[in-house]
Amino acid sequence: xxxxxxxxxxxxxxxxxxxxxxxxxxxxxxxxxxxxxxxxxxxxxxxxxxxxxxxxxxxxxxxxxxxxxxxxxxxxxxxxxxxxxxxxxxxxxxxx
Numbered sequence: 001x002x003x004x005x006x007x008x009x010x011x012x013x014x015x016x017x018x019x020x021x022x023x024x025x026x027x028x029x030x031x032x033x034x035x036x037x038x039x040x041x042x043x044x045x046x047x048x049x050x051x052x053x054x055x056x057x058x059x060x061x062x063x064x065x066x067x068x069x070x071x072x073x074x075x076x077x078x079x080x081x082x083x084x085x086x087x088x089x090x091x092x093x094x095x096x
Contacts, residue, residue: 012069013069016067016069017041019067019069020038020048020049020067023048023049023065023067024036024038024049027049027051027065031051034051035051036049036050036051036065037049037050037051037052046066046081046082046084046085046086047064047065047066047082047085047086047091047094048065048066048067049064049065049067050062050063050064050065051063051065053092061092062089062090062091062092063091063092063094063095064082064086064091064094064095065094065095065096066079066082066094066095066096068096074096079096082094082096
């Protein structure tokens with residue numbers, strides 16, 4: 001992947017949805033053949049993208065993707081709600 005320029009990264013500081021779209025594009029490139037669903041802008045259950053993987057016995061596993069645009073370490077309080085919601089809704093995997 002070509003390194004993104006500083007002006008490009010600066011655009012994300014004011015537009016979180018733009019960053020989520022970039023992540024969606026990267027997910028589709030990294031995992032071709034899968035259909036990712038972007039959640040609504042607000043009240044999204046603490047996730048930005050979802051992927052449902054079919055399993056045996058007509059069951060499936062939900063994988064959640066939460067986009068966080070931070071330059072430093074991600075603090076626990078920034079991901080706590082996502083972890084709580086994933087537990088409550090039985091998500092099988094979370095990717096930050």
